[in-house]
Amino acid sequence: MASxxxxxxxxxxxxxxxxxxxxxxxxxxxxxxxGILYIIYALFFLxxxxxxxxxxxxxxxxxxxxxxxxxxxxxMMTMHGTTMIFFMVMPVLFGFGTYLIPLMxxxxxMAFPRLNAFSFWMTAFGGLLLYFSxxxxxxxxxxxxxxDVGWWAYAPLTSRAFSVGHSTDFWTLALLVxxxxxxxTAVNFVTTILCxxxxxxxxxxxxxxxxxxxxxxGMVFLAISPLTAAQAMLxxxxxxxxxxxxxxxxxxxxxxxxxxxIFGHPEVYVLVIPAFAFxxxxxxxxxxKPIFGYPVMVAATICIGFVSLSVWAHHMxxxxxxxxxxxxxxxxxxxVGVPTGIKIFNWLGTMWGGxxxxxxxxxxxxxxxxxxxxAGLTGIMLGASPFNWQLxxxxxxxxxxxxxxxxxxxxxLFGAFYYWYPKISGRMYxxxxxxxxxxxxxxxFHMTFDFMHIPGILGMPRRxxxxxPGRGWEIWNLIVTVGALVQAAGVLIFVVNLLWSLWKGDPAxxxxxxxxxxxxxxxxxxxxxxxxxxxxxHSRRPLWDLKHPEDPDWxxx
Amino acid sequence: MFSLIAAxxxxxxxxVIAYIFYIGKSLSGPMxxxxxxxxxxxxxxxxxxxxxxxxxxxxxxxxxxxxxRLWWFITLVLGSIxxxxxxxxxxxxxxxxxxxxxxxxxxxxxxxxxxxxAFHVTVGLIGIALAMIFTLLGKVQPAHSERLDVxxxxxxxxxxxxxxxxxxxxxxxx
Numbered sequence: 001m002a003s004x005x006x007x008x009x010x011x012x013x014x015x016x017x018x019x020x021x022x023x024x025x026x027x028x029x030x031x032x033x034x035g036i037l038y039i040i041y042a043l044f045f046l047x048x049x050x051x052x053x054x055x056x057x058x059x060x061x062x063x064x065x066x067x068x069x070x071x072x073x074x075x076m077m078t079m080h081g082t083t084m085i086f087f088m089v090m091p092v093l094f095g096f097g098t099y100l101i102p103l104m105x106x107x108x109x110m111a112f113p114r115l116n117a118f119s120f121w122m123t124a125f126g127g128l129l130l131y132f133s134x135x136x137x138x139x140x141x142x143x144x145x146x147x148d149v150g151w152w153a154y155a156p157l158t159s160r161a162f163s164v165g166h167s168t169d170f171w172t173l174a175l176l177v178x179x180x181x182x183x184x185t186a187v188n189f190v191t192t193i194l195c196x197x198x199x200x201x202x203x204x205x206x207x208x209x210x211x212x213x214x215x216x217x218g219m220v221f222l223a224i225s226p227l228t229a230a231q232a233m234l235x236x237x238x239x240x241x242x243x244x245x246x247x248x249x250x251x252x253x254x255x256x257x258x259x260x261x262i263f264g265h266p267e268v269y270v271l272v273i274p275a276f277a278f279x280x281x282x283x284x285x286x287x288x289k290p291i292f293g294y295p296v297m298v299a300a301t302i303c304i305g306f307v308s309l310s311v312w313a314h315h316m317x318x319x320x321x322x323x324x325x326x327x328x329x330x331x332x333x334x335x336v337g338v339p340t341g342i343k344i345f346n347w348l349g350t351m352w353g354g355x356x357x358x359x360x361x362x363x364x365x366x367x368x369x370x371x372x373x374x375a376g377l378t379g380i381m382l383g384a385s386p387f388n389w390q391l392x393x394x395x396x397x398x399x400x401x402x403x404x405x406x407x408x409x410x411x412x413l414f415g416a417f418y419y420w421y422p423k424i425s426g427r428m429y430x431x432x433x434x435x436x437x438x439x440x441x442x443x444x445f446h447m448t449f450d451f452m453h454i455p456g457i458l459g460m461p462r463r464x465x466x467x468x469p470g471r472g473w474e475i476w477n478l479i480v481t482v483g484a485l486v487q488a489a490g491v492l493i494f495v496v497n498l499l500w501s502l503w504k505g506d507p508a509x510x511x512x513x514x515x516x517x518x519x520x521x522x523x524x525x526x527x528x529x530x531x532x533x534x535x536x537x538h539s540r541r542p543l544w545d546l547k548h549p550e551d552p553d554w555x556x557x
Numbered sequence: 558m559f560s561l562i563a564a565x566x567x568x569x570x571x572x573v574i575a576y577i578f579y580i581g582k583s584l585s586g587p588m589x590x591x592x593x594x595x596x597x598x599x600x601x602x603x604x605x606x607x608x609x610x611x612x613x614x615x616x617x618x619x620x621x622x623x624x625x626r627l628w629w630f631i632t633l634v635l636g637s638i639x640x641x642x643x644x645x646x647x648x649x650x651x652x653x654x655x656x657x658x659x660x661x662x663x664x665x666x667x668x669x670x671x672x673x674x675a676f677h678v679t680v681g682l683i684g685i686a687l688a689m690i691f692t693l694l695g696k697v698q699p700a701h702s703e704r705l706d707v708x709x710x711x712x713x714x715x716x717x718x719x720x721x722x723x724x725x726x727x728x729x730x731x
Binding site: 187190218220221228229236237243250 | 560561563564565566567568569570571572575578579582583584658659661662665666669673
């Protein structure tokens with residue numbers, strides 16, 4: 001079907017000077033190259049954000065530590081949060097989406113290739129703008145300065161009086177610019193998925209990755225846009241003397257909280273839904289069974305999409321809302337757990353009775369299932385407003401959302417990296433190093449984030465620069481920091497594995513996993529045009545049909 | 558385009574919510590009821606431009622290029638009248654009533670919301686003007702009607718937003 005290729009001879013085969021090849025990457029509108037650019041860009045920021053996290057953890061290693069100054073600590077904390085959310089997880093998910101969606105739905109490129117390039121460069125520019133603040137943040141006043149208002153940037157911290165210089169402006173503009181890029185990417189995803197599917201691929205036969213990214217893109221419109229609007233308001237306040245969040249002129253600081261979290265909470269689902277998408281592709285292949293409950297999976301995702309738009313104020317229980325608002329947001333928070341639970345059961349149902357192969361991608365996905373469940377349970381705990389009053393703003397909350405983002409999203413991401421690495425690079429990664437990465441990261445993760453719950457329950461507030469001895473927090477902070485170092489070692493092995501396998505890895509072949517979706521029908525790496533002939537599909541597992549003509553899937557669907 | 562409109566709607570929603578939230582919360586004058594006049598003529602111009610752009614695209618679809626040019630030109634004129642009208646209203650407010658974006662909460666929210674809308678009108682007018690130039694150069698063919706149709710969605714959206722802005726600012730807000 002699609003595994004044939006068009007032979008390219010002539011100039012393209014001759015190796016060209018490095019400058020020309022780099023130029024190709026800069027001007028590219030090819031979805032695969034842009035996807036790789038997104039991913040490399042995000043990996044760079046994973047390392048940067050990781051170093052910031054390590055600085056935070058080393059500072060908190062022992063009481064009364066002064067590894068960095070309080071000012072630097074605040075900057076590291078702000079930059080770590082902002083970097084990881086906006087310039088690591090989002091770009092990497094967009095990168096995988098950009099790379100995989102056209103291949104999975106049998107298209108030759110995204111619907112708007114130039115918009116795709118524009119979105120990437122906007123996101124990239126946003127990241128540069130944020131990090132330029134280290135040099136230009138203080139403007140003409142003196143030394144460099146980075147944003148230090150925390151990643152929520154609550155008013156009135158961001159007002160001119162409390163945030164002199166330009167660091168907060170860099171933060172605002174970086175998010176505004178990258179937000180425009182995100183909306184562009186989301187427009188592209190929706191149009192590509194709705195208009196570019198190959199013949200025979202009805203919505204009901206589309207791979208779950210495409211479905212989940214469609215829902216994610218829909219959420220981006222409704223979640224990122226409020227942030228863009230709120231950032232515009234903040235700019236008006238800071239530059240034009242507006243009073244949106246200026247309490248002295250009757251403005252409201254709480255309004256910023258609402259605007260931020262109406263972005264902030266759906267954002268969590270914008271991040272986690274693509275992680276669900278990776279699970280939904282990887283778990284069936286390594287369990288040697290089709291996904292359990294495909295329609296329910298789609299329905300649950302759409303359900304999450306809707307419900308998650310009405311849970312934002314559970315971040316604000318301690319602000320002092322009335323009891324009706326507290327009850328409403330408690331109930332919706334509980335409700336969003338239901339479709340998420342359905343998904344967990346579906347993945348378990350897929351594994352149940354399957355012939356599970358524990359290669360590295362599957363190990364990471366299994367870790368995801370286990371950790372995401374715990375993260376969901378602490379989420380339900382924190383969603384109950386009375387419990388929240390006790391623990392809000394403590395390290396318990398920090399442990400909870402890192403459980404979601406690291407234990408959930410990042411584990412799924414690493415799974416995706418190992419799963420699609422052979423397709424993207426054309427070479428297999430090193431399985432031994434992959435397993436080392438998994439176990440080191442797994443042990444480090446649990447050392448860090450399991451034990452981080454405890455100082456939270458003992459009353460350790462988040463975002464503190466240092467603490468006094470004798471409160472019973474020392475041993476826990478010590479374990480947490482050691483765990484962070486173990487995780488860093490795991491990530492180091494991961495980076496080494498990626499680079500080393502690029503040169504020395506075994507050739508992967510078209511379909512190393514014996515998988516079922518269309519991207520495995522092309523060569524690895526795929527040719528520039530993706531498919532020599534546009535494939536025609538009859539079921540959810542087109543490659544299964546191709547490999548097993550005697551027992552095709554479409555007979556049963 | 559529908560996706561873009563969804564995203565844009567969310568942005569406008571936030572600004573509208575901010576406006577409604579801050580109605581009557583200004584600590585000092587001038588207040589909306591003292592300075593705002595209802596821009597009836599402007600509103601009629603903008604809303605009728607929705608009709609004319611629809612007629613223009615319809616004419617182009619049935620290959621009546623001259624009718625298209627006429628309706629398209631009227632759309633451009635109506636949109637420009639609206640923009641000029643907003644400009645005159647702002648001039649009046651700033652220089653005669655002394656209301657600027659930093660005067661009070663009303664000024665902040667009013668100029669942001671109306672300004673955001675006026676910005677969208679400007680972007681739309683630039684698009685319409687470009688298409689007008691291509692029309693005069695004879696480059697617009699019936700085959701392009703689909704693109705202009707998609708573009709007209711944006712213009713309808715801008716008009717629909719004005720209905721909401723008008724209601725919130727000039728009726729509820731006063």
